[in-house]
Amino acid sequence: MNPNVKIIEEKVLSNNWYVLKKIIFDYRNHKGEWQTQAREAYDRGNGATILLYNKESKTVVLTEQFRMPTYINGNESGMLIEACAGLLDKDNPEDCIRRETEEETGYRIGEVKKVFEAYMSPGSVTEILYFFIAAYTKEMKVNEGGGAEDEQENIDVLEIAYDKALEMINTGEIKDGKTIMLLQHLRLNNIL
Ligand SMILES: Nc1nc2c(ncn2[C@@H]2O[C@H](COP(=O)(O)OP(=O)(O)O[C@H]3O[C@H](CO)[C@@H](O)[C@H](O)[C@@H]3O)[C@@H](O)[C@H]2O)c(=O)[nH]1
Numbered sequence: 001m002n003p004n005v006k007i008i009e010e011k012v013l014s015n016n017w018y019v020l021k022k023i024i025f026d027y028r029n030h031k032g033e034w035q036t037q038a039r040e041a042y043d044r045g046n047g048a049t050i051l052l053y054n055k056e057s058k059t060v061v062l063t064e065q066f067r068m069p070t071y072i073n074g075n076e077s078g079m080l081i082e083a084c085a086g087l088l089d090k091d092n093p094e095d096c097i098r099r100e101t102e103e104e105t106g107y108r109i110g111e112v113k114k115v116f117e118a119y120m121s122p123g124s125v126t127e128i129l130y131f132f133i134a135a136y137t138k139e140m141k142v143n144e145g146g147g148a149e150d151e152q153e154n155i156d157v158l159e160i161a162y163d164k165a166l167e168m169i170n171t172g173e174i175k176d177g178k179t180i181m182l183l184q185h186l187r188l189n190n191i192l
């Protein structure tokens, strides 16, 4: 609890797929003065993401899918290359990411390692994202991946040389925050 914050009212502006709220609150600033403020917050739950890597082949597994919000904001094709990720539903982050990895990439992974967690858009979106990495091998491939059919996900699975993926950040071919963070994490920690 923050003694400098008093929530006065929460209005639901939209409750269609996820929930958009307007929150009116009093905030005590550095001078000790109370100010009334309003902020909108979009609650789409929390999520988990994972980067699969192979030390022998020096490759990583990524996904590519159409992302409408990027399409209406400068991404010409709307296609985005991303680390595998999913919303938590009622699962804990580790169970979620195992299920999501199998569904989206087709790999049934062994040990996963949580590396950090982060708010990805703290001025407007409530979501906290849990970040994982895991080693993968060809033998772990149990299906084609592609995402849940009933959710119309249409995900392509990409296996890319790690150095090439890093280069794709520089060229702008990889433009997704969580993916950039995970790719850099592997190099910063001398994992690949
Ligand atoms: N009908 C409908 N479906 C939606 C809507 N918004 C999302 N969906 C569907 O809900 C499903 C969510 O799939 P997940 O794999 O669980 O989540 P994600 O979209 O990949 O999200 C992951 O990445 C995000 C972006 O980095 C993260 O924000 C999120 O936490 C998660 O990790 C997808 O099939 C998506 O199309 C909507 O407004 N309407």
Ligand SMILES: [Mg+2]
Residues within 6 Å of the ligand: 084, 085, 086, 087, 104
């Ligand atoms: Mg997903």
